[in-house]
Amino acid sequence: MALVRVISSDGAAFLVSQRLAKRSGKLKTEIETFRKSSDNSEAQPEIRIVTIRAEILRLVLQWLQQHQNDPVLPANQNEQDGRGDAEMGQSQWDRDFLAPMDLGIVMELILAANHLEVKGLLDITCKLVESKITGRTVDEIRTAFKLKSDFKGNEEEQTRLENRWCVEN
């Protein structure tokens, strides 16, 4: 089985099958580039991901492993208007996978899925973040996402007044 060595930003190496790695758009391109530039067809590609730390890379590979037999969706599937469709791929396993994670990890996972071009993972993580906004009050959102109000003077009140036509109806 052809393997590829994927190295995280903090130096941890993961040995995965090329078949699995190619389910990531970014890794697929890297493997193909390596093949074209390498004289030895048997050589094992080594890909360094400088923006993703080991803990997150492990989660991405775990998700890919679980979904290795899923059909590969084109990058623009259901995105003609810029939107994805998380519901299509979300399973009980996905829900259990995401459940113990705090929002900080989820955000890092989103960045990793976006960087590695793993559409299914990006869809479900974005969906999770969206669910943390849906139905919440302003303060609840601030707490959940560790955001602080940086409005000055009566800016916050002004914003609330601008929203009144919709929020209070």
Next chain:
Amino acid sequence: MDTAPILGVPFVVRVKILCKLTAQEQLVLRQVCKTTREWIDTSSLLHHLPATVLKDNGNKTFTKFLQKRPPHVITELEIENQNCDFLHDPALAYFLHLHSSTITKLSMGRYFTCRIPEEINFYESFVNLKELMLHKISIPSHGEVSSVFPNIFKKLQVLKIGDVKAFPEPPDDSFGATLIPLNLQRPMGLYVWKLIKFCEEIEFLGYPNTAKYFFQAFVDGRGRGEFGMFCDYIQNRKLQHPNKPNLKFCDFLNDNWPPDSKNTLALLKMGNEFGLRYLNVNSNQFNFLSIGSLIKMYDLPKNSGDSILSFKNFNCLITEQLPAVEKICMSASDVNTMLDYSCVFDGPKIFPCLKEIEIVIDLGFNHNSQPQDIYMKAREFRDVRILLSHFFYDMELILLEKENEAVRFYRSVTNLTISFKHLLPNTQRKATPNDLPMEWILKALPLRRLRIDGWTAEPNSYLQLWQGCPNLEELIIKDCENLTDHCFIGNLTHGPGCQNLKSLRRITIEGANTICGLTERTFQMFQKDLGLQPSTFLNRCREMTAMTWST
């Protein structure tokens, strides 16, 4: 991470997260902090975002757009250009940097055959383009005709072409041929075919209206003219690109072919052989010949008529069953009063699967119309009524007898579009249900989707209309100048309009003149009585030309 992680997500991810939030949820997020407020204020992260239309402002087209409207996700772009000046706008590069990768559908006012590098670079920047509409191809009548095409055209799935004209256009089309040297007419005509053939992956072709003066002298070398070129293209497409998907649909909305039963036969044969389906086939093409007898005469398979999906200029002269036809369009300007409507037109039997009817009242009143012109046009209006009465056969009689009974003749038809075009504004003449037999139409159709375009009716007419469509799920109102709160809120005679619109799941109101007649009273009614939520922000209403409310 120092800042909250959510504030650092890339633009595409932000769009992915926010675009499914409702208006209320987006507004709650707007109150969280300055950054989230900016996200919402600078983005139209809305459901069902309509196409972004850029008016031609020469070399300020993109500068003005970017100044007026903040950047947002654009997936469909229309540029109403009349020349190439927009390519020299200094803001073009920034606009393309922001938006070109998300645009999958592009519509251009004019295409100038990529004679200058700026034009070719412009098209090349839309790396994810799938659909291209060229309203007019302007082929230079002086100098050599270019044959360079942007490479991204090879990946197009849909190519629609409107008119093909010489540039500069002769002042009068009818004498245009005399202004173009004969030796240029042939290469100019061939240009369109080179373009179509270059787009080797298209599955949908919107056939161009090749102006008569262009192709009268143009033949394909075997004396068969333009239709011969079309047939060759269809037959060779699979041979030349065996690994590419074949053409699946051809739309004749703009074609200008004269009626010819031989052409019709060729269309049916090719449709059957190559699995090609046709849209907007001109009913006059059949030239009084029955499709059934053509099929019999030339020994074609019985289902050859199934390649026709929709008809334009429908004239009620078709008598055989066509189960594949899903849409027909009747245009007032094409009603032929010389036709003999004495035979019974059994529409529901002929089109058992018909889903959509479009009625276009396009009688061109204008400010210069003389009284006799208006008289003639009014007469044509009556002819439309005759055609409709034939289509909705016997409806008038049935309604007289059973006035209050809803008769659903066309049980499969759920979509209706009625467009009024070029009616003189601000005159006493109103397009009301009295002009058009709305009562027949509505009683004969179990409508779920209604689109009204350019209607200048009084509020009562709207209220009557809602009464006739109790199962309406989607309503689109465009450029209807008299639209006011009364059209929805009702009056003592008709009661509240919302009572009859309880099934509505989506309302779209388009056109600045249409929106300005409505106030918050109507919007509150949509929200409280119909349970619809706004998908656009009222505080941006003045800048907007379309609003959508949905469940």
